[in-house]
Amino acid sequence: MSAEKKLVGYVCTGCGIGDRLDAKQLLSTAKREGKLQECKQHDMLCNAEGVKLIADDIAAGATHIMIAACSRRAKVEAFHFPDAAMTRANLREGVIWVRPASGENSETTQEMADDYIRMACAELRTINKPSSSGEQSLIKNILVVGGGVTGMTAALEAAAAGYAVTLVEKSGALGGHAALLHKRVPSRAASAGTSNSRNAALPQPAENNVPELVSRVGTTGNISVHLNSSVAKTSGAPGRFSVDIAAESGSTSTGEFGAIIQASGFKPYDAGQLSEFAYGASPDVVTNLELEGLAKAAGDGPIKRPSDGKEVKSVAFIQCAGQRSDTQGHLPYCSGFCCTTSIKQAIYFKDQNPGCDTTILFDDLRTPGAAGEDFYRAGQQKMVTFSKGKATEVVPGSSLKVRFQDLILNEATEMECDLVVLATGMVANSGPDPYAPADAAQVPVASILNLQYRQGTDLPHLKHGFTDSHFICFPYETRRTGIYAAGPLRRPMDMQQAMDDAAGAAMKAIQAVENAGLGRAAHPRSGDLSFPSFRKEGCTQCKRCTVECPFGAINEDEKGYPLYNESRCRRCGTCMGACPVRVISFENYSVESVNQQIKNCNVPDEFQEKPRILVFACENDAYPALDQAAMSGKEITPWARVIPVRCLGSISLSWITDSLNSGYDGVVLMGCRRDDDYQCHFVKGSAMAAERMSKVGDTLSSLNLEPERVVLHEVAITDVERAPKLINDMADTVARIGQSPFKF
């Protein structure tokens, strides 16, 4: 880039900016200090006339534009100029809305605004308009791995949207566990206006729609099904995955896919571990899944018990069997589907023989789903006995004895019955976790995707072996871009939830295909064309970028240099923050682009007693929280200068040391929550940053600075009160411990 660079600035005086700030001064700062060739003033830059002013300048040769107006999160549609590089100086939410209008503050308010102009101009000088790499291709085919309810639904949804689907199923038939069900839990609540009366018309067990799904998959033209097959090898990236599909017969075919949906389902919990409930000791103790088989075999006739074929006249359901328990071998979590399943199965008995004694022993009855509570009432209507009690033991015999603690009557008691059904849960089926600790004693698990990634063969897990997917905001997004998880491999769920999941994952897969074709990022920076590149001559092959990338986007070449897969990249910059030699950058975001902002902000000498506090705010949560705070009139100290970052993971330690060296008095980092219940949009970025910052103390002590000058906070988008307070707290800290000794 070169001599043709033309930098133009615009200062908006609308929304009260002109009343509160000296616009002439701002223009002069932009031109003299910001070194813009031109800077224009407009009284409402986001209106048609203002937008046209900018567009005309770009058409006439402006390559870089600086807009000094509102927050970069406001008016994004008006200020959308894909043909120029752009920075925004936040004078509205960043300055006038967080400072009181009174006269005595006008000097510091103007200083804030001038600084933001300087910073935006400095940033502008270091960036260029991003354009895609040219690596991309548009392969619209979608691969679905797993032929259960989730996989079939995803395939049907994607096919209906016009995308060709290849469906790979390990077994010899489609349908998965759901095909084994006699009936399914209803998915709809009672109709609106249904009374609360004891004989209201309530949802009943519904026909199992799996056979219908199977036949629809068979008759849908653009779905090709591979039974008895598995994925032997997956390489490439979104938009250009290459997958080897191996059939049990030994033949292998290779297909090209734009995106992948993994719907590998779950494994039923092994009830053999429940000897206290006589599973295995008595054939009349069965799991919920096994009961479906008995019910199916019975058809509309009475359900017979396995031991002697006698009609079941009394049955007890033990909820949470081997679940929600810390006992070794039990599942620590709730599988979420078992309460409604037991209600459904109890109704099997009641519908066939209202005189059958059916007891559900529960601790906490949870009935998720639209029909949930109504379905519970339906069971009660049919006189299913719901007993709040915890089963302790099943004694085998021709009549089974169930011992339990009645939790309402607070007594140990027992009941006799012909059959016991254990409401057992779901175990994840996600393939091996690439990040499992090496020392963890684990049963070897077969890979499902066989990814040829440096970072392992399968999708990373979160906990209990379930696939890590962004549970709050982007439930189908995994840590491997373009590969979407749907159904119970994400978390235990019922059939309806799995089907909803499948539709969501299909939509995401379609988005990924289309974005990859254009070289654009998937969420959360969807549409972003920038991608990381590195200066090879500076690279020390330390591999930190390849290891720390949360999305496994970076492979290595034979010499150990990073190999970027642009379409796997989410553009968070965690690699940039990781690089100790600072060779990784984006066209429009780099170590230098932030460094220049830090340097171009005025740091007054100590005698002016105007401290400077540098704030790095994550653009996903912390920065919008500050915008919200500004809208609701919260005050922020005039000493603060806020720089939005893509993710805390992108923060280079050099920014911290450089700023402290140049006289900043404090640094506040605001990122997203980073534990198992993380909210980081880039999953691991915030956690990486925290780990890196834990070492910042050494730097501070080598500079002889107090450790409290650098703080890191987890900030959520809802922290409208708290976010500004955290900044103001740093001002208090500086007031307490004094200004930095590094001022000039």
Place this chain on the structure above:
Amino acid sequence: MAKREYSFYPGCSSQKGASSSNYLVSVQTLCEELDIKLNEIPDWNCCAASIGYGGGGVLPRLTLSARNIALSEQHNAGQDIVATCAACWLATREAAERFKHDGGLMAEASQALAETGLKLNNTTPIKHMAEVLVQDIGYAEIGAKVKKPLEGLKIAGYVGCQTNRPFGIAGESYENPLYLDRLIDTLGAQSIPTYEKKVQCCGGALAFSEPAKSQEMIKGIIEAAYDHGADMIATPCPLCQANVEIYQDQINNTYGTKFKMPVVYYSSLMAVAFGRSAKDAALDGQVVAAKQLEEIAKK
């Protein structure tokens, strides 16, 4: 002709020489003022209240109410039934609703009713006097009648249970109904909307069978009124009125308290505010005299 006419179910305790005879007197006064004509249901019987369940099964109890409704439909056709007693109102309305939803009960009750030659249509709305005042008449019309505002009086509106639950006054909350407070304000007195014992049970009929347990609750009701600085308690329910008023001596003996809290009917407040005499307001029926009301009435 009167502006409004109702079929009136006075109830046992309102009769001459009975425990809420004073209630009836003051209600009659306010009806004169508001131009309401109450046509007593001829030969009405007891509703069995809520305590009759031990002796009477559900059908005999509901049949008692069926007789009253049938008599009303026969003699006061087209008129809404209005009761002043919470239990009378509740029992009658509950019976009507139960008959509507349970054809079997309705058939059996009709069969029993036939023994007296009566027939139940069960189409008559059944109202509490408070509903008549709040809904049919309204605060504005009541306010316009006020001649002697009850200025300077702070009154705890004690709604109690059965006027409030399970039916209550439409639009009011079960936990904190405000109509009685609004009525008190309309009459020029100061209400206590935050009176926390507003819907606390006084023990009802168990004041007779379980006096200690009931009086413990009554003590709380009176105590809270004192805590709020109330000059008196006002209530729409005869059993509430009696229970909270007449056991104060016994409670004082048990707990060492010095309660002397007047407990009056809303209707007495209205009669005084409308400028009527202490006698018309039935203030002579107080066991704990409502002296401040008497003084306003004298003015």
Place this chain on the structure above:
Amino acid sequence: MSDLNQNMIEKYRNSFLKEVEANVEEGEWVKMCMQCGVCSGSCPLGKHWAHPPQEIFMMIRAGKREAVLASDAMWMCTSCYNCIVRCPREVPITHIMHGLAHYAKRLGLAPKGQPTMAFSQIFWDNMLKAGRVNELKLGLSLYFKDGFVQGVKNSLANAKLGQNMMKAKRMNAAEFFGGHGVKDVSGLQKMIKKAQELEDARIAKYGN
């Protein structure tokens, strides 16, 4: 124990819940309780219940027939209806408690001497005599329910209350001789007798 009780035990050998459904006022609702406990927490006399309503419902489902029917818990109900309006399932708890109490009494299982049971019977008999309650006689019957000596004691203890009421003209000694009543007493009594017969027949039918 009554014959009726014996019949019921035989009929509903295994399901007290079904017995309650068939024979107790609003008993069909018992199965709809979801054990949240709001009723128990809402009862003004909650602390006096040996088994609060939530527990009673659980005991019915657990088949604890004797323990439920012989309990004096239900007799603690003040008919305040707090549980009814708060029950998230709209179970008519108050009515079920009345129904259980009545059923226990009908079967002869209710605890002997339970004061509310005694009062409720006195009330019913008093009311039925003339079709309207005679408050004076009601009070006296209650005082004298445990015999003459106790009655005199009770009367003396409540003497001041009585005087107060008389002074306020809210109690009338003349009520002792006759007092208020409906005109068609015999019609009313015939009606109630019929209703009782119908109800007895219904329960007996289920019992056989």
